[in-house]
Amino acid sequence: MISKCFISLSILLLSICGLAQKKRSDVFHADYLYGRIMRHSPQILHLIQGPTHGILFSWERKTYGDKDWQQLYNYPSYGASLLIQDMGSPELGRVYSLHGEYRFFFWERKLSLKAGLGAGYIPNTYDPETNPKNTAYGSALTASIIFGLEYRFENIFDLPLDLKFGGFLVHYSNGKTKSPNTSTNNYGLQAGLSYKLSEAERAYKTSILEPVSTSWSWDIIAASGANDSGIWGEANEAFLTLTTSVNKRLSHRSRLNLGLDAFFTPSVKTFIQYRASAFPEEDQFQGDEDWRRVGLFLGHELYLGQWSVISQVGYYVYYPIEYLDREYIRVGLRRYITDKFYVSLMLKSHYSKAEAIEYGIGLRL
CATH class of the missing domain: 2.40.160.20 (Porin)
Incomplete structure (x- = not known):
């Protein structure tokens, strides 16, 4: 068919x-x-x-x-x-x-x-x-x-x-x-x-590109969205991710980032409480553990005009409970509204296990 x-x-x-x-x-x-x-x-x-x-x-x-x-x-x-x-x-x-x-x-x-x-x-x-x-x-x-x-x-x-x-x-x-x-x-x-x-045959334009500044910069980003704890039937809960990074422009095409993430994800709290009540014999969770996490990441930004492709690899430096994996990956897109202000769409995962889709706004200083 x-x-x-x-x-x-x-x-x-x-x-x-x-x-x-x-x-x-x-x-x-x-x-x-x-x-x-x-x-x-x-x-x-x-x-x-x-x-x-x-x-x-x-x-x-x-x-x-x-x-x-x-x-x-x-x-x-x-x-x-x-x-x-x-x-x-x-x-x-x-x-x-x-x-x-x-x-x-x-x-x-x-x-x-x-x-x-x-x-x-x-x-x-x-x-x-x-x-x-x-x-x-x-x-x-x-x-x-x-x-x-x-x-x-x-x-x-x-x-x-x-x-x-x-x-x-x-x-x-x-x-x-x-x-x-x-x-x-x-x-x-x-x-x-x-x-x-096709219209009439056109020639590909070539020109000498102006040099790009390779100076350092500093970003502040706030992102949010909604996800669940992985427990079937549970409702979505809104989360907040705060990010700051220092950046080094390498060329017209790329920039490197080194940053710090703070994750405030209430669905992790729901997961802790569920495990503590549903499987008390395992004694893995008490129910009052800290559900917040902090990660350090290294990233790369590939420029496509006003758009860019983001790829980041992170590691939780504050990881109070075992939830998914300690390493995390983020990939996504960034759209520059001005040279200093942008919006982003990112997928955060732990290898093949997705955790969240993040909608963010950022400011470059």
């Missing part, structure tokens, strides 16, 4: 593209995805029943170096995509997701690496009565991260049509906003067609 839908929608998409006026350097893609779910947790083994199938429709707009940062990355493109995936088991069902994407090009622009971030909708979530086996998806809304590596055979049949194939990785997780949230990592192969709507 999903293969027939892919073929029909591909023909419709290419027909629409063929009738459109060639005013912009845009590309439209239609891909078929075949894959598997990674066995990253024993809690989802019963859900891995068959291969996954998907259709992916994408829009891509080329850049030509009108902005300086585009020249630094070999003129990447940006766009959006719609992904419809059958996850291979009746318990998981289908996932519908939308992404914003960037593509980076190599090997005479025939090879591209795609990275996208978005949100997904899951109709068939966990339900204690109707779907008790779905330990992967506890909420109808989920974050979606997609990566793809593609090779294109350009202008087949002397038409503005490309044939492409490659591999993909898709991650679905709600960031522990509602348990269960074992999440899924789906990987596999993809193949498809691209139709190019």
Whole structure:
């Protein structure tokens, strides 16, 4: 069924593209995805029943170096995509997701690496009565991260049509906003067609970039959101994360950060109280332990114009109880409103176990 839908929608998409006026350097893609779910947790083994199938429709707009940062990355493109995936088991069902994407090009622009971030909708979530086996998806809304590596055979049949194939990785997780949230990592192969709507051929712009200041700076960040304790059926609780860091700009592309986090997470307090009352014989928790944590982290910021990609590795220096792992990871995006003020979206995890999605605001001094 999903293969027939892919073929029909591909023909419709290419027909629409063929009738459109060639005013912009845009590309439209239609891909078929075949894959598997990674066995990253024993809690989802019963859900891995068959291969996954998907259709992916994408829009891509080329850049030509009108902005300086585009020249630094070999003129990447940006766009959006719609992904419809059958996850291979009746318990998981289908996932519908939308992404914003960037593509980076190599090997005479025939090879591209795609990275996208978005949100997904899951109709068939966990339900204690109707779907008790779905330990992967506890909420109808989920974050979606997609990566793809593609090779294109350009202008087949002397038409503005490309044939492409490659591999993909898709991650679905709600960031522990509602348990269960074992999440899924789906990987596999993809193949498809691209139709190019091109204006008159444009030259890629090159210019000498102005030197960037490599001075030190200081950031103050406040972030919040809501998560649960990992106990099924518990309500979300709002949390607060306060961060300060010193930063060293290295180049036009990157900056290093060394910082300190203070985590005020009431769901940890709920976890302590639950364990103390439900498993008193273990004598692991008394119920009145401190639920706050402090972490030291090392991070990197990769600049893409007014956007940047954040990656951080941290270690709790104040860790009063055993909760998840002592090491933590944060990855996400930052959007600069001005040179000194920005907003951010970050996913905090402990290896494969997500803890929170953080929405933050920051000031650089």
